[in-house]
Amino acid sequence: MAKRLAGKLAVVTGAANGIGKGCADMFRKAGAEVIGIDLDEGDLICDLTDEQEVADRFRWIVCEHGRIDVLVNAAAFAVFEWIEKLTYEDWKRTLTGELDIVFLPTRAAWPGLKASGAASIINFASANAVHALEGSPALAHCAGKGGVLAMTRQLAMEGAPHNIRANTISPGFIRTAATQRHLDFDPAMEQQVLAKNMLKRLGEPQDIAHCALWLASDEARYVTAADISVDAGATAW
Numbered sequence: 001m002a003k004r005l006a007g008k009l010a011v012v013t014g015a016a017n018g019i020g021k022g023c024a025d026m027f028r029k030a031g032a033e034v035i036g037i038d039l040d041e042g043d044l045i046c047d048l049t050d051e052q053e054v055a056d057r058f059r060w061i062v063c064e065h066g067r068i069d070v071l072v073n074a075a076a077f078a079v080f081e082w083i084e085k086l087t088y089e090d091w092k093r094t095l096t097g098e099l100d101i102v103f104l105p106t107r108a109a110w111p112g113l114k115a116s117g118a119a120s121i122i123n124f125a126s127a128n129a130v131h132a133l134e135g136s137p138a139l140a141h142c143a144g145k146g147g148v149l150a151m152t153r154q155l156a157m158e159g160a161p162h163n164i165r166a167n168t169i170s171p172g173f174i175r176t177a178a179t180q181r182h183l184d185f186d187p188a189m190e191q192q193v194l195a196k197n198m199l200k201r202l203g204e205p206q207d208i209a210h211c212a213l214w215l216a217s218d219e220a221r222y223v224t225a226a227d228i229s230v231d232a233g234a235t236a237w
């Protein structure tokens with residue numbers, strides 16, 4: 001693979017699994033120095049919903065490296081339940097796992113991103129930010145991902161004077177440990193998802209990482225406040 005990210009320092013949250021791991025692996029092949037952060041694996045161990053831990057880890061990164069060129073916020077967790085069964089605790093837990101987990105690292109990374117002079121933030125919204133999928137008990141998740149979408153537009157506006165770009169990728173159904181649990185729980189779900197999928201296959205983390213690689217690179221230097229659907233057409237019909 002051409003070294004499209006040569007010289008860049010990338011921080012990838014949620015790097016131990018799924019899409020975060022796919023991005024971290026591909027970014028390394030493209031020449032970036034990658035610092036992966038996750039709960040109990042990776043280059044740095046951190047609970048990304050703990051304000052103090054997040055501040056400490058990012059302060060260390062900026063002290064060591066002087067800048068952050070790319071921030072990929074792939075860490076997330078969510079509770080899926082229908083409204084009548086969704087507890088207030090699970091609602092709040094999901095918003096923490098989808099919004100705080102993006103806000104805290106982004107705020108902590110901000111001085112490093114400003115120091116880059118040409119930085120890129122990549123957040124993950126979802127088809128669920130714009131679309132209700134029949135059969136999916138995704139109320140809190142939809143709220144969280146709608147929030148990520150709106151938050152990222154604002155970050156793009158606040159970052160522009162510092163040449164910090166901010167974009168979302170909205171994946172369709174990607175095969176990861178998290179989604180495998182849904183498939184195992186409800187075997188009918190795969191067919192339901194594929195019915196809305198023009199290419200008739202579930203996505204792989206690499207399908208998302210290719211888009212993230214482009215957004216992280218200077219090839220996307222004029223792209224900010226964009227939301228890119230990588231969902232095999234699922235939200236287009």
Ligand SMILES: NC(=O)c1ccc[n+]([C@@H]2O[C@H](COP(=O)([O-])OP(=O)(O)OC[C@H]3O[C@@H](n4cnc5c(N)ncnc54)[C@H](O)[C@@H]3O)[C@@H](O)[C@H]2O)c1
Nearest residue numbers: 014017018019038039047048075076124126173174176178
């Ligand atoms: N997989 C999909 O189909 C899909 C679809 C749309 C959007 N997304 C979004 O893409 C992103 C990545 O999804 P994924 O499927 O790869 O997820 P995943 O569950 O496979 O991986 C998430 C990673 O985040 C880490 N993590 C969770 N909580 C953490 C915490 N408090 N501190 C540190 N690390 C923590 C986990 O340990 C895990 O390694 C998420 O924002 C997800 O909502 C995924």
